[in-house]
């Protein structure tokens with residue numbers, strides 16, 4: 001049977017672990033490395049599908065936990081699945097809900113069977129098992145689905161993380177068995193193990209043995225330093241098959257994307273660009289620009305003079321600042337659009353650098369201009 005998701009490695013960058021590739025999904029083929037906008041509740045906040053297409057988005061995220069709780073996977077299924085529901089005909093990826101239970105729900109109890117918790121919306125007692133999560137993802141109909149996993153705190157004890165990794169591998173197997181649409185929905189395994197190299201190896205070995213069409217690197221971007229994240233990536237990505245996509249979950253700052261690509265990561269997502277946009281903070285080639293600051297009140301330049309996005313071609317800092325200060329929703333639409341474009345476009349520039357085997361020079365020039373220092 002043809003797998004729903006295929007990855008084609010086009011080129012390896014000469015001096016780093018970076019790869020140029022493409023991921024083939026039932027809703028299109030997309031170049032990697034790529035940044036995926038997050039649309040947790042079936043909407044990338046303030047973005048219409050036309051905006052997302054115009055900025056070059058290929059795959060967007062939605063979330064099993066949120067959509068299970070509201071409006072309910074049965075309503076999305078009756079609508080014909082997520083693509084129809086939100087009028088988006090390119091790629092969709094759903095996270096499995098485990099992470100959201102730990103980051104959102106109060107009072108939860110984890111067992112071999114799954115996770116008992118109280119809804120963050122109304123306190124209702126709920127239970128999510130690997131089977132339930134996979135069946136919700138089947139109903140939502142995303143092209144790429146995540147296995148149900150536990151994302152342990154990065155600084156948890158070795159013994160706790162070891163037990164958690166072993167349970168996550170058993171949950172992954174249960175998810176594979178429960179998966180009802182492997183021909184149209186690709187299920188990814190999620191490698192855990194916190195900062196322990198042997199536990200990452202154990203997790204990767206277990207999951208690669210189950211032959212998933214793609215692998216996520218979980219358990220990161222949960223408060224650890226960038227140095228720690230890069231250290232874990234250094235030994236984890238080589239444990240994964242070269243002919244499958246690697247997806248680093250929850251990572252979305254420009255430096256972390258570039259450093260993830262250098263270490264062999266192909267796909268990224270994060271709420272960061274849309275989250276900071278809502279309080280008027282934007283990403284530009286010269287670093288972050290907080291457009292609501294008074295100093296921009298008569299600044300008639302674009303957010304980023306080097307950016308060719310719709311926002312930077314048509315609007316000024318002064319206008320956007322005014323909208324944000326006046327609480328005009330169009331203001332956060334403009335900052336959100338630009339920030340998403342900034343990261344999607346950054347990945348296009350990284351693709352070119354891989355093509356030209358000069359990714360490290362690109363990194364140096366980008367970091368210099370953005371104002372990153374090495375520590």
Ligand SMILES: CO[C@@H]1O[C@H](CNc2nc3cc4c(=O)[nH]c(N)nc4cc3[nH]2)[C@H]2OC(C)(C)O[C@@H]12
Nearest residue numbers: 095096098099103151218219220221222249250
């Ligand atoms: C910078 O944004 C904050 O950091 C979180 C993103 N960091 C993140 N790491 C993740 C790990 C996993 C995982 O191990 N497994 C599964 N299934 N999904 C995951 C999703 C993840 N997202 C955002 O999540 C909150 C809202 C807590 O703050 C944001």
